[in-house]
Amino acid sequence: MNDPSVAPKGTSFNLEKFVDYASGSVVSKTLLKRDLGNITLFSFDKGQGLSEHTAPFDAVVFILDGQAKITIGGEPQNVKTGEMIVMPANISHALKANEPFKMLLTMIRSKE
Numbered sequence: 487m488n489d490p491s492v493a494p495k496g497t498s499f500n501l502e503k504f505v506d507y508a509s510g511s512v513v514s515k516t517l518l519k520r521d522l523g524n525i526t527l528f529s530f531d532k533g534q535g536l537s538e539h540t541a542p543f544d545a546v547v548f549i550l551d552g553q554a555k556i557t558i559g560g561e562p563q564n565v566k567t568g569e570m571i572v573m574p575a576n577i578s579h580a581l582k583a584n585e586p587f588k589m590l591l592t593m594i595r596s597k598e
Contacts, residue, residue, distance in 0.1 A: 501527060502550040504517075504527055505528065505529045506529065507531055507586050508531065509531055510531050511531055512530050512531070513528065513529045514527065515528075522594065522595050523543075523592065523594040524591075524593050526590075527588070528589050528591060529586070530587050530589075531586055532583050532585050532586050533582070533583060534582075534583050535554075535582035536580060536581045537580055538580040539579070539580070540575075540578050541579075542575055542595075543575050543593050543594060543595050543596060544572055544573065544574055544575050544596075545572070545579075546570060546571075546572050546573075546592040547571050548589060548590045549568065549570070549588070550567065550587075550588040550589060551586075552567060552585050553565070553566040553583075553587055554587045554589070555584055556571055556579065556581050557580045557581075557582075558571075558574070559577045560578070
């Protein structure tokens with residue numbers, strides 16, 4: 487039985503279409519969760535975001551659709567469809583949707 491919230495294994499699929507927008511909300515789907523890291527797909531409605539926080543590991547964000555303001559260490563930057571940014575471990579970061587946007591978040595746990 488296939489769980490629709492988990493990435494299909496052994497077959498291709500469209501990431502951008504795998505998560506829908508929800509009015510006034512943030513939607514997340516964990517595609518892969520392992521001891522060494524996670525891959526999570528998100529959609530954010532305009533104005534939604536994640537408040538400032540830190541993580542103990544580097545995180546890679548790839549924008550699949552739309553545009554977001556991503557602030558790292560107090561420095562905001564606009565990241566748009568097709569762009570990627572690495573959020574360094576232990577540095578504060580936050581995200582806010584300038585317009586509805588979707589992103590793929592990959593976090594790799596390491597001792598570095």
